[in-house]
Amino acid sequence: MKILVDITLKIGVLDPQGKAIQHALGALGFAGVDGVRQGKVIELDLTETDRAAAETTARAMCEKLLANTVIENYEIRSA
Amino acid sequence: MKILVDITLKIGVLDPQGKAIQHALGALGFAGVDGVRQGKVIELDLTETDRAAAETTARAMCEKLLANTVIENYEIRSA
Numbered sequence: 001m002k003i004l005v006d007i008t009l010k011i012g013v014l015d016p017q018g019k020a021i022q023h024a025l026g027a028l029g030f031a032g033v034d035g036v037r038q039g040k041v042i043e044l045d046l047t048e049t050d051r052a053a054a055e056t057t058a059r060a061m062c063e064k065l066l067a068n069t070v071i072e073n074y075e076i077r078s079a
Numbered sequence: 080m081k082i083l084v085d086i087t088l089k090i091g092v093l094d095p096q097g098k099a100i101q102h103a104l105g106a107l108g109f110a111g112v113d114g115v116r117q118g119k120v121i122e123l124d125l126t127e128t129d130r131a132a133a134e135t136t137a138r139a140m141c142e143k144l145l146a147n148t149v150i151e152n153y154e155i156r157s158a
Contacts (some may be wrong), residue, residue, distance in 0.1 A: 006120050021121065022124065024144055030136065034125035041085050042100065045114035065103055 001049055002079035003058045005066060008039035013071045042066055043079065051078065080128055081158035082137045084145060087118035092150045120143055122158065130157065 009015050015037050022036040044061070048054040059075050067074040088094050094116050101115040122139070127133040137155050146153040 008120065008122065018121075021128070021145070025140060028143055030140060032126035032136075033123065034126055035122075037122040039120045041087065041120045042097075042118045043087065043114075043116040043118070044112065047111035047113055057111075061104060061109060061132070064107055 001046055001051065001054050003044045003046060003054050004077050004079050005042045005044065005062060006039060006075045006077065007062075007067045007072050008075075009037060009040065010071055010073055039072075040060055080125055080130065080133050082125060082133050083122045083156050083158050084121045084123065084137055084141060085118060085154045085156065086115060086121065086141075086146045087154075089150055089152055112134050118151075 017038040018036040021038060022033055025033050025036070044058055046054050046057060048057060055076050055078075062074040062076070063069065096117040097115040100117060101112055104112050105114070123137055124134060125133050125135060134155050134157075141153040141155070142148065
C-alpha cells in the first residue's frame with residue numbers, strides 16, 4: 001500500500017528555500033504572500049497491506065532515516 | 080490562509096533521490112519496500128481568506144514558478 005510522509009522544518013528553523021520562493025513570487029507580481037515554507041513529501045510503496053502496520057513501519061523509517069527529528073517534523077498520511 | 084502544494088515527479092520520470100532512499104531503507108533492514116518517490120511540499124501562507132480564491136492563486140503560482148509542469152505534477156490541498 002501507498003503511504004505518504006510529509007517532512008517539514010520545525011517552526012523557528014530557518015528556511016532559506018522558502019524565503020527564496022517567497023521573494024520570487026513577489027518578483028513575479030504575486031502580492032499577499034505572508035510566508036512560504038518548503039518541505040519534502042516521500043511516497044512509500046510498501047508490500048504490507050494492513051494500514052496500521054504500514055504506518056508503524058513508516059514511522060520507524062522516519063525516526064531512523066527519513067526525517068532529522070532535531071529540526072524536522074514528520075506526518076504520515078495515506079495516499 | 081494556509082495552502083499546501085504537493086509537487087511530485089510524473090510517472091516515468093527518473094527519481095534518483097527516491098531510489099537512494101529505497102536503497103538506504105533496504106540497507107537498514109526494512110524489507111517490503113517496492114518503491115520510493117520523493118517530492119516537495121510547499122506551504123503558502125496567503126493573506127487571502129477566501130478558500131477558492133486562495134486555491135486559484137496557488138494554482139497560478141504553480142504554473143508560473145513552483146512546478147515544472149513538463150516533469151512534475153502538482154496538487155493543491157488545504158492545511
